Every structure is written in structure tokens, then in C-alpha cells.
Amino acid sequence: MKVIGELFGSGQMQLPFVLQSAETMKATVDALNPYLPKEEKASETVLVLGTVKGDVHDVGKNLVDIILSNNGFKVINIGIKADINEFIIAVREHKAQAIGMSGYL
Template identity: 45%
Template sequence: MKELLDLSQLIEQGQSQKALTLTQQLVNSGLPSQTILNDGLIAGMAVVGEKMRNGDMYLPEVLQSAGAMKASLAILKPLLALEGTKSRGKILIGTVKGDMHDIGKNLVSIMLQGAGFEIVDIGCNADPQRFVSAIAEHAPEIVGLSAMLTTTMLNMKTTIDAIAGAGLRSKVKIIIGGAPVSQKFADEIGADGYSRDAVLAVDKVKQFMDRTS
């Protein structure tokens, strides 16, 4: 359907307003929101992911696409819930204590949402206890920790230790990300995985879910 292809291209180009208008038009025309999500928004974001991976698209453009996707997704979200769309899994994500950087975390969240996962975002500067109580409340399958400072990356370990201390460690897989962290660091602090960007984060989370299902 031409309009769905148009929508995916508007997402790719980061044209929020036009994408929003077209999404609303498609909803009004009676097209199932799941089709609009899959063949419009996710299709567009998949191209963005591919281009980002190949170095054909850079951060400012990626953020624009992410913004366009987020805006259109807001229209579809309540409809998807009504249609009983099954989420691929629940992911709780936050930036650890002392750290106010949230752009990367937000991008990871949007990409995961775009791939069909339900996101519980507890924001930035989230202390270990906040993670623990949010895990107890929302029962996610996966927890994502973000840190951008060499000082705050140490709080990832404190957070994992607190999750373990609360007896919740075996209930979740933990994935970490952020500029100063690495696979080696993830291994050292007892995380289950690491991903260097939002595209690879989606791949990693899908692998986790395949293993747990």
C-alpha cells in the first residue's frame, strides 16, 4: 500500500508533522493500527537502523527519525492496546544514579518500542532502590541500565547488587549500555549483556527473549 510506504519514508526522513498527519489519516481510514505500526513505523525505523549500522545516517538524523516515530506511536498506542496487540516482552530501562544523560537511553527505548517491546522508563538519575521497586512493581523480563560518565558507570554494579540483594536477580536479564561501558565491564559487574548502540540493543534483547520463551 503506497501510503504505508510513504509513512515509512517520512519516518526515515524524520518528518514528524507529516508522519503524524499521515498516521492519523490511515487510522481514520480504518486500517488496523498493527498494520500501520509494522508496515509504516517499524519498517521506516528498520531502514534507519540499517543505515545507522552502515554509517549512512548520523545521530542528528537518527534522533529526528526517532522523534517522528515517537510522535506517530503516541497516536497508535491506545489503539494497539484496544486491539489486544501482544507485546514481545517488557523492558524496564533507566539511567543510573548521579547521571543525567538520557538521550541514548531514550533512543534505545524508542527503538525497542518500535520493535514491539513494552517499555517502562524510570528516567535518569535513578538510584538502585528505584530500580528494585520498579522491578517488583512491573515484573519486566529485561532491565536496561544506561550510564555516560566514568564515575556513574560504577553505579551500575551497585544497582545490580541491589537487585540481587532484593532476591530479584534471577527474574531478569540485565543489559547495559552507554559510552564508557564495554562487554568486559558488563562481565565484570555481572550483567547479562552489553550493547554499544540502539540497533544492536534490539538484536540483543530479541536474543534474550528467544532464550527465555
């Protein structure tokens, strides 16, 4: 993923291919996870993530979801066209520590 990030940063790779690479890495980590050593954590950071109402572009949100999920965060993805009440309900329900709101415009 470091190489992918460098290629994207230098303009040699487009975002859809970065997202595809991240999804492949997530699938690989998920497949290997049962065989990896585990460490107990005192707490788990929870993030509610969604694309705001009025927007349907979710590539960035999905990329953030994959990156954070691969780095130990529990991501509650509430999807696209989410209004503020949906964010509030999800934060309360999952006792989230952070909110990520994606909006193209």
C-alpha cells in the same frame, strides 16, 4: 528507519538526527495504531529502563526506549539519576522481565 540506520552506520548522519527520526516514527505509529489490525499476545515483555545515578546523559536510553517501544516491548522509563533501589522497585511493581541501565561513563 532502515535507511536512517544505514546513514548513521556509514557516518553520514549524526545521532541527534537518528533520535529525531525515531521519535517521528513513534509518533506516526502511535497515530496509525488505532487503524492497524491487532494480534492478541499471550504475554507482554516488560523492560525497566533508566540512566544510572551519577549520569545525566539520556540520549542513548531514549533511543533504546523508542526502538523497543516500536517493536512491541512495554518500556518503563524511570528517567535519569536512578539508583539501584529505583530499578528494583520498578521491576517488582511492573513485574519486568529485563532491566536496561544506561551510563555514559
